[in-house]
Amino acid sequence: MEKAIFDQWKQDDACFISTKACEEVGKKIQSWNFVIVAGHSGSGKSAIIQHISLQYRKQGWAVRRVKKVQDIIDEYSSSRFQKNKTICVFNDPLGKEAFDEILNNSWQTYEEELKLYLNTAKLVMSSRNHIVSDTRVTRFLLDQSHIVNIDDNKYKLSANEKRQILTIYTPNMNLSDKDCDIIVEVETYFPLLCKLYSSKKDFKNNGVEFFTEPVTVLKEEIMGFRKKDKGKYCALALLVLFNDDLCVSDLLKNKDMENKFKHTLKLCGLPKSTEPAVIGDNLQSIKNVFVKKIGDSYHFYHDFVMEVTSLVFGTDYPTETIKYADIGFLRRRVGLGNCEEQTDSFAIYLSDKYTEELGERLFSELFGERLLDVVLNSCLRNEKVIEILKKKMADNPENLQMFLEAKKCKIDEKELRTSKDHAKESLKMTWGRLCPIHIVSVFHNYQLLDIDLCEKNGVSLENNGVDTSLACGWQVNPALVDCFDKEDSTVDFLLQKDNILNNLYDPDSYFSLFVSCQVERVTRMIFKG
Structure with missing residues (x-):
């Protein structure tokens, strides 16, 4: 895999042109152990850090591509770690399309382990501007790094470089x-567009457009596949549904993957008997244009290509997207509401007619390892979705026990820490174990905390690790008031009401204050107020 990755980097690097931005990043990496290269999508961020990393590799450095923070720690802890001769490369460490909490x-x-790593090794990352500038970015990243914004007037591509x-x-x-004069005026995606333009005859026929x-142009090309080349369209659809990581030989690996594969064939108008090898042939035919192959797996050629393809497929087949797409994809890319009122041009906005299907998918994922991808989904702000989840719970009381059981999540429990100390303390006091009911109530919407339903079906909260004194406000420790942020508008409003502070031991009064504080604080933290 490592060899395949570097082979891909070398292939990309064959046409690399060094620019002012690249030279600046090179200088920063020499002087600093932690550098972030920021810019818009398709601006050449990844190409720059890959080019520089390949130069370090020629000088005998160990270059490691990492996909999560844990990979950096694993590298530092491994026997192969080379002190003062290791550089880790990390693309999109805080999310691609949107900031990822x-x-x-x-x-x-x-944080502590990373500080030790950075004492004797380098870390270079790429990030989109709007993500690295988000106010929620952990202070450690900004304090430790030197950021080079390649879209800044000092470093952005000049007409001559273009x-x-x-x-x-x-x-x-x-x-x-x-034509050249018009083309070099383009800012967004410029290096990427040059690559794509040269890769396919049909793109060249579009000229300056x-x-x-x-x-x-890209949407029309993909929709053209849907009508005239169903094999290629199906191959791209599968890449969307398999979350940008498709190994053709795994399509029949288990029943779930086989069902997704067979359903996609039917959806795209291909015979049910179509072999996975046919999909592989179609992916190979659009290699270096729409997709790239690393090792045995296919991936989208670039985030831009993935975003456009996902938008086309999600718009064509919203029901299948809801049912089969990765739950993380739904959190990042799918929303409810009128698309004309939204700002993300690549997001898939669904009408109310799909609310039931979305609610059912979220409900099913509440009991799996990807629980946090459910509670951080912005669609849980939608009252109709909440009502669907509550109804599903009432209709399926046998799931109540699962809703209360502590479980192992793919996200480590300590990753739930927030940027505010008082919020951390509040979470510590609220959670004894990592149960869905805890996370749902604190992280997004207390309306899903239906205590009456539990009692009606003979489910004991206390016997299942739920601190009822905090969850229900039955017995309250007034010291928890110190956790409340008096600047929160809802809390400030409640504190002005008569007898709120004097009745903290009253369940209704306390619960209103506690929940309002938690919901507003966490909602702001996750969804920018």
């Missing part, structure tokens, strides 16, 4: 001076 918290989790990049990808295309309207 779970990934952000993982940096806090391993012409060099364009020329290396289009040596025999005889573009007119007028490919650079000025790339989303439209």
Whole structure:
């Protein structure tokens, strides 16, 4: 796998043009052990850090591509670790399309270990501007790193640098001076678009429009596959549903994967008897344009390609997206509401007619290892979704016991830490064990904490590790008031009401104050107020 990754990097590097931004990043990496390269999607962030990392590799450094914070710690702890000769490369450490609270918290989790690593090794990362500038980014990242914003006027591509990049990808295309003048004015995705433009004849036929309207051109190409080349469309659809990581030989590995594969074949109009090898042939035919292959697995060629493809497929087949897409994909890319009122042009916005299906998928995932991807899903702010989950719970009382059982999540429990000390203390006092009912009540919506339903069905909260004195407000420790942030508008409003503070031992009064504080604080933290 490591060899396959570096082979891909070398292939990408063959057409690399060094720029002011690249030179600046190179200087920073020499002087600093932790550097973040920031820029918009398709601006060349990954190409820059891969180019520099390959240079370090030629000098005998151990270069490791990492995909999560734990990988850095594992590298530092391994017997192969080379002191002062190791550099880890991390793309999108805080999320791709949007800021990812779970990934952000993982940096806090391993802060001490990372400090030790950075004493004797280097870490270089790429991130989109709007993500690394988010106010929720853990302070450790910003305090420890030197950020180079390659979109800054000092470092962004000049017209001359753009012409060099364009020329290396289009040596025999005889573009007119007028076309070149229009193309070099393009800012967004420029290096990526040059690569894609040179990779496919149909893209070249679009001329200047490919650079000025790339989303439209790519969408039309994918929709063309849907009508005229169903094999390629099916291959891309599977890549969406398998979360940008598809090994063709695994399509029949187990019943769930086989069902997803067979259903996608039917959806795209291919015979049920279609072999996985046919999908592999179709993926191979769009390699280096829509997809790339690393080892035995296919991935989208670039985030931009993935975002456009996911948007097309999710719009075409919302029901299948809800049912089969990775639960993390649903959290990041799928929302409810009118798309005309939204700002994310690549998000899939569903109408109310899909609320029932979305609620059912979220409900089923409440009992799995990806629980946090459910409670951090913005769709849980939707009252209709909440009502569906409550109804499902009432209709399936046999699930109540599962809802109360502590479970092992894929996200370590300590990754739930927040940036505010008083919130951390509040969470410590609220949770004895990591149960769905705890996480749902504190992290998003206390309306799902239906104590009456538990009692009605003979489920004992106390016997299942739930601290009823905190969950229900039956016996309250007034010291918890110190955890409340008086600046929270809802809490401030409640404190002005008569007898709220004088009646902290009254369940209703205390519970209103406690829940309002928790819901507002955590909602702000996760969803920017």
